[in-house]
Amino acid sequence: MVDHVDLERQLRRYADHVEGAVGETAVEPVPTRPRSPRLAVAAVVALVAAIGLAFVVVDRDSGSDVDIDPARDGSLEPTAQASDSNAEGDGGVSAETPPEPKLMPAGEIPPAPLSPRSSTLTIRIGDEVVVWGGDRDALDEVYGDGAVYDIATNEWRAMAESPIPLTDDTPTAIDLEDRLFVSRRQHAAYYSVADDVWTELPSLSGELIRELRHAPEIDSIFALGARGVYQFDLSTDSWSELGGRGDSIEWTGEKLVSVTGDPGGSFPVDTWTASTGWVEETTIETGVSQVAIDTGLVDGEVWIVGYDMTVDVWDPVTGEQRSLPPLPIDFTEGVPRVFVSSAAGPDVVLVDREPGLVTWSGEGWEVRPRLDIAYGATLDSDGTGGGAWWGYWFDGGTPDNALVVSQVPTPGDPREIVLGSVVLELAPEEQLIEMGVGERDDGFEPWAVISAEIGRCRLDDAIGERVDGTVDIVLGSNVISVTCDDPEAPRRLAPRLRSVDVDDERTAYILGQSLGTPDGLVPVSTVVGLFADTAMATLRNEGLVPVTEFRVVPFGDPQVGVVLAQAPIGFTEVEPGTQVVITVGEAGPDPDQ
Amino acid sequence: MSSEPAIDALLEEATRRLRRALPAAVGVDAAPDAIAHALAWAWEHRERFVGLANPHGYLYRIAVNEGRRAPRVPELPAVDPVRLPEVEPGLVPALLDLSPMQRQTVWLVHACDWTYVETAEALGITASAVGTHLTRGMTRLRTSILGDENHG
Numbered sequence: 001m002v003d004h005v006d007l008e009r010q011l012r013r014y015a016d017h018v019e020g021a022v023g024e025t026a027v028e029p030v031p032t033r034p035r036s037p038r039l040a041v042a043a044v045v046a047l048v049a050a051i052g053l054a055f056v057v058v059d060r061d062s063g064s065d066v067d068i069d070p071a072r073d074g075s076l077e078p079t080a081q082a083s084d085s086n087a088e089g090d091g092g093v094s095a096e097t098p099p100e101p102k103l104m105p106a107g108e109i110p111p112a113p114l115s116p117r118s119s120t121l122t123i124r125i126g127d128e129v130v131v132w133g134g135d136r137d138a139l140d141e142v143y144g145d146g147a148v149y150d151i152a153t154n155e156w157r158a159m160a161e162s163p164i165p166l167t168d169d170t171p172t173a174i175d176l177e178d179r180l181f182v183s184r185r186q187h188a189a190y191y192s193v194a195d196d197v198w199t200e201l202p203s204l205s206g207e208l209i210r211e212l213r214h215a216p217e218i219d220s221i222f223a224l225g226a227r228g229v230y231q232f233d234l235s236t237d238s239w240s241e242l243g244g245r246g247d248s249i250e251w252t253g254e255k256l257v258s259v260t261g262d263p264g265g266s267f268p269v270d271t272w273t274a275s276t277g278w279v280e281e282t283t284i285e286t287g288v289s290q291v292a293i294d295t296g297l298v299d300g301e302v303w304i305v306g307y308d309m310t311v312d313v314w315d316p317v318t319g320e321q322r323s324l325p326p327l328p329i330d331f332t333e334g335v336p337r338v339f340v341s342s343a344a345g346p347d348v349v350l351v352d353r354e355p356g357l358v359t360w361s362g363e364g365w366e367v368r369p370r371l372d373i374a375y376g377a378t379l380d381s382d383g384t385g386g387g388a389w390w391g392y393w394f395d396g397g398t399p400d401n402a403l404v405v406s407q408v409p410t411p412g413d414p415r416e417i418v419l420g421s422v423v424l425e426l427a428p429e430e431q432l433i434e435m436g437v438g439e440r441d442d443g444f445e446p447w448a449v450i451s452a453e454i455g456r457c458r459l460d461d462a463i464g465e466r467v468d469g470t471v472d473i474v475l476g477s478n479v480i481s482v483t484c485d486d487p488e489a490p491r492r493l494a495p496r497l498r499s500v501d502v503d504d505e506r507t508a509y510i511l512g513q514s515l516g517t518p519d520g521l522v523p524v525s526t527v528v529g530l531f532a533d534t535a536m537a538t539l540r541n542e543g544l545v546p547v548t549e550f551r552v553v554p555f556g557d558p559q560v561g562v563v564l565a566q567a568p569i570g571f572t573e574v575e576p577g578t579q580v581v582i583t584v585g586e587a588g589p590d591p592d593q
Numbered sequence: 594m595s596s597e598p599a600i601d602a603l604l605e606e607a608t609r610r611l612r613r614a615l616p617a618a619v620g621v622d623a624a625p626d627a628i629a630h631a632l633a634w635a636w637e638h639r640e641r642f643v644g645l646a647n648p649h650g651y652l653y654r655i656a657v658n659e660g661r662r663a664p665r666v667p668e669l670p671a672v673d674p675v676r677l678p679e680v681e682p683g684l685v686p687a688l689l690d691l692s693p694m695q696r697q698t699v700w701l702v703h704a705c706d707w708t709y710v711e712t713a714e715a716l717g718i719t720a721s722a723v724g725t726h727l728t729r730g731m732t733r734l735r736t737s738i739l740g741d742e743n744h745g
Contacts, residue, residue: 015704
């Protein structure tokens, strides 16, 4: 029988053999190679992780039901792949092919060497994320500095000073594989990530660049300005003025398409090629005074999102038009930013407010839960994560200063989700759940949407407590009783639930679908949040050995005597007699003495 | 080697440790290139490398990053019952059947004797996560091998 010790011994012996196999090949340091050509896609980096997971976070400030999106079933589904999303003057990027997926290092992301700001250029190049520029309206400040985050090493480095003058416009960029084409207002420059070198380019005097589109077939970048369309020749680093008009442009691979909104209720559609110049192709009638919010190329067709969330599709080859149902987006409080990205997958529309991410199934619009409350819907170029297309908020090292580099999930693999700067690792049988708190006369009742199938369920072994104006959900035990209100078939479940504090205001709740415990092993209960004596008794009852460490907390803090952390974490299945280290809050000195 | 004995010694040690640690992540064939890339980085950034608290974990990450173009399931040699009579033939398929994170934690901790902290830094995860992956990985290994025994 293979016991634990024997298995270790076998692993070591096999490793001896494998090491010898590697050692038969000479290993000599090679001269530093040039960086591998970066895939010509820029994944825009988001604040929160993969789409398709159940929405998670409870706002602990809320005293009533939290208005959050319905949970999904916890399965991760790639939503889109290579993003051919287009750069806009709001910080979007253009993509060609998807980057290889890269695991996000779990744990804290170190603070960026940048001051707090928003509306940055945020662009992922391979395993690095470039964050540059931005502004801070509250202080009337604009920034010209930036930093590059290395995903592999979890480190930041400051960028060289940019020649682009400071303006309060969100920068945008095109990834040209060996360099970035960065623009801000009427200025442009190349930036080499590998060499950390900027190269100033000619500017478009008096213009305001609103959109960029890369046309690799003709080695050009098209820019839509306030006064017309321009072509930047990448071989000569020079601009040409093309004239024309438009609210949004799109490059089909053969021609430039420009869509203009008409107050009379239509979209004139023009095209441009070097040989034909501008051609008035057609007019899409919508009946509503129009502005083209954004366009996107989806399977060769031009999708046009209009001012009132209308969506029209025009085929530049056949000239055929069709209209889709309007986007299910409430714009009564103003028109949101909309960003169309096909990303070689389900057709995607990103919106900078609820619902955040909308996809077209072929029959109707499907709404994905919005993961990033503050900064807009997100979509990563490999289809599993997300990117804030107009930048995101840096808060100088607080939990808001965070990145997400999504992971392509593989069934059975643990999954990582980033909330703020906290990375959660989920076991395959775990899912983030939506939690809410219902106010009752005698307190608060926690509830959760366990899955789309089961729906809303009460957590019978949890208590909602109001503490200092916020509502905390205290879990009574690791395995809790859940009663789900199904009008047809009420069910009782006994999932395992654990919580992780994301920051001072948010807690993530993770539901574990128990797979049963292998013979001889015992599951470690989640004791975080329990008083130390209760926690120790719980662990001893499970045949485990609690070991106590202390962490100083302020005098009088409610966390005195409470378990703040444990290792191994809850759900871990260990052998009886395993030590479980619990970190308990210990009161600091009395400030009055 | 060079005229810098301190860095030479570190690189020799790093080479030895990476030779043993990397195959479970990138496979035997890809390991030499990955190691060479990591060593080149270490040499080029030797001042920084020498100052690292966990230089081998750092190089491991660089090497794995370089070797990520290798097949997702690394190629490991089968167990030769003549050369390795004390090793279960089912060990390698069971190892390859683990998730990458489980395989790497099992390999680094048990096959390479890396500490939880070293392993955590190499994999970019927390030490407690190492424990989680390790427990699950070892459980799956035992289950897989026991299953082979039961049918063997």
